[in-house]
Amino acid sequence: MNKETKNEVTFFTFDLLKNKNLKHGFSTRLGGISTGVYDSMNLGFGRGDSDENVHENFRRMAKALDMNYERMCLSKQTHTTNVIVVEEKDAGNGIKRPLPYDDVDGLITNVKDMPLVTFYADCVPLFFYDPVNEVVALSHSGWRGTVGKIGKVTIEKMTASFGSNPKDVLCCVAPSICKDCYEVSSDVAEEFIKAFGQENKDRLLRPSIFNPQDKDKYMLDLWQACKLVFLEAGVPEENIEITNYCTRCNPDLFYSHRIMGANRGSLAAFISL
């Protein structure tokens, strides 16, 4: 994972997706025009920041990533495992016209020059690229999405719609909350044991660092869980790249829901053929 800055806009890129037939990036707080709790690269509409600011931030991101702002296609995330294929008619969704869908946590396309965009502040951003069939995808894997294995859902949909072989697909995990920052309660921990099996319990869950005496609190490793999901989908280990940047550990670089609550901006993932 590389940290890059262009026109004062700082973003992250993956080694696995470098020098491929695509453009991609994950935003930081740096390089936008928003102020206060949105300082400065807020990419979330409807969070209390002005729409004009958010549009200008999108234009700056598009310029830094060399992407087409007017043809961007945005998600409408509600912690589901709904992943849809978007087509030429979807270019501009959320930018040039209101979103025609709701409850969409993952986007897939083979349309060129139509950047997909998904939103984050601690939840796990997943990037996908099938270089054989020229297909890209993004999905939003919070704890609910990870329990629902949205990474696998995304790959299965790429296979069903475009014939993608999981062995060819490159999968990347962008900056999000790390295993030393993400405390969950026992009901969430139980969901992970149910989804990933008792044999993976020690790999995903540890006693709480913050409340070591509380038997109902655990530290959860969402990055490891997402890796298990990719492997279960049939993706080879060498096709997986996982960030080492935590959104909660780096408040100067990222918005973190765990730190800021709802009064914050949104980070975004971008990928475009």
Ligand SMILES: [Zn+2]
């Ligand atoms: Zn952390």
